[in-house]
Amino acid sequence: MNQLPPLGIIQLNTRFARPAGDISNPASWPFPIRVGVVAEATPKAILEGGWSEDTVLAFVKEGRRLIEEEGCVALVTSCGFLATMHPLLASHLPSIGSSALLQLPIMKALYPVPNSVGVICFKARCLSLKHFACVGASPQTPFTGLRENGVFSRVLNCEIPYDHDGMLQEVLEAGRELQELCRSKGGELRAVLLECTNMPPFSAAVARELNVAVYDILTLGKMIYSAAVKEEYEFRLPSPPRGM
Known part of the structure; x- marks a missing residue:
């Protein structure tokens, strides 16, 4: 069996633990x-939008290295807030999923009823209309964020050890808030997008707790990868059923 080519992960400069489910594991x-x-x-x-042209060039340089030296066939990044950088990155790099938010237009097509698709993000005050505009998503998309200076934030800031249960409870809390927000707008939450690339370890729990479809950076990466790496099929017609 031929060795599959790799997917490239362009990661921010971080030091926290990355368990199974995290983008870089x-x-x-x-x-x-x-x-x-x-x-x-x-x-x-990145969160506060303070990146410069030099930062964009650094992402492009690393993306090209992953493609040319590591043989990567597609790329994703490790922060959903890079949505505002996506148009720039996509103009220089092929098959790049800069943010999980890129899936919102697809989700909206699959769940067209108003206020049935929503976002759980790392920090609500940092998610702007520009993030939605840069990925072609509706600026009316409901969203909630995690607690400011909560367990999740303190783990990612390396202030405390990785706390799976504490982080899970904060994600589920934001999910329930999102569910109530959609109901307050006359809708019913059917699909959730997890903006943060460190949230997929909790995707299954969100799906169970809220009874919704859950999209995250892993669903985006798998979609982009599957478009780049196609399976070869042997041409063979199926045998007719017996007795015919």
């Missing part, structure tokens, strides 16, 4: 990955 993916870190990309700068 090889166990999260059904195919090989290669991780490249952009030293200039700190979470604070």
